[in-house]
Amino acid sequence: MRYFALAALLCTFAHAQDKKDQPKKDAPPKLLYAVPLVAKVGEKQKLALRGKSLAGVKEVKADGATLKVLGAKAAGVPNNYPADRIGDSEVEIELDVAKGAKAVKLIAVNTGGDSNTYELLLRDDLPAVSEKEDNGGFATAQPMPVPCAIEGTIKSERDVDVFKIEGKAGEKFVIEVQAAQFGSPLDGFLTLHDADRKLIASADDVNGSPDPVLSVTLPKDGVYYASLIDAHDLGGANFGYRLVVKKGK
Ligand SMILES: [Ca+2]
Ligand SMILES: [Ca+2]
The missing domain is CATH 2.60.120.380 (Jelly Rolls)
Structure with a gap:
């Protein structure tokens, strides 16, 4: 009994040490919307992606476009506004949507993992x-x-x-x-x-x-x-x- 108790204690200690040595992970990011909301097709543009836990994002995966991450930061929520809808942080990107593209899907990545998939609202044939x-x-x-x-x-x-x-x-x-x-x-x-x-x-x-x-x-x-x-x-x-x-x- 004593041996097992000691082994369990050592295990717990080792586990605690492991945890201490690992860098703290961010909560997984969440993408809510883009500012501006509508993306242009066939040209380069800068967009801010708003959401939650985005301040540590260094990579945004894109399907249907190429992009560069320009920066990420925490961004305050005004008083009385719902943070779940406004977002508490943003990533700035330079986005290039190819001519003829029909859909662009984005996933932000931080140390906590991948975000949801956000589909941009693209301009269409309407003026x-x-x-x-x-x-x-x-x-x-x-x-x-x-x-x-x-x-x-x-x-x-x-x-x-x-x-x-x-x-x-x-x-x-x-x-x-x-x-x-x-x-x-x-x-x-x-x-x-x-x-x-x-x-x-x-x-x-x-x-x-x-x-x-x-x-x-x-x-x-x-x-x-x-x-x-x-x-x-x-x-x-x-x-x-x-x-x-x-x-x-
Ligand atoms: Ca207005
Ligand atoms: Ca309404």
Whole structure:
């Protein structure tokens, strides 16, 4: 009995020593979203990947693109914001997405292992339009050609982004937000008003996703205003979105 007790004790001691000698491992990384949210195809660009336990990341594996890690750091979460959605750290990368690429998947690596696989939101064939402030009201609404894909940000708390479209009675428009489905912390809320500033339609969460989709048949010829806000009045430089407008059938 005594021998076994001693052996067990020595084992425990040796195990403890092993642990002490090994460098402390980070928690495995988690990728949440990219800033900017939409990646360009066929050109080099810098992106920040936001998530958790990313400060020690030195490698990001890419499928569908080549990339270089430029740096990684802890990045604070503002008060009252959910860290699980905003992230507490980021990796900066230089990314080169080949022309014709259809999907880019990324995995961050730290001493704790591999992250989840994050699929970037890529530009497609729709004309890409950058959102421009000040577009916070009907009078200063940003013109939106149809079809197009606006790349924007709900840049601060209570930011409202208003876009102006023209259409004819009976035409169908589909307006869709792509944000939360690609990890953006934005919980979009979309409304459509007519030229008299009367509310025609609104959408918040659709099909179990926080991303709204509006399908409307225009009641008359004229100007319409699509407005996007965060459903909780939150916002910030990380609250990216892509707003797609197309003619419906
Ligand atoms: Ca904005
Ligand atoms: Ca929503």
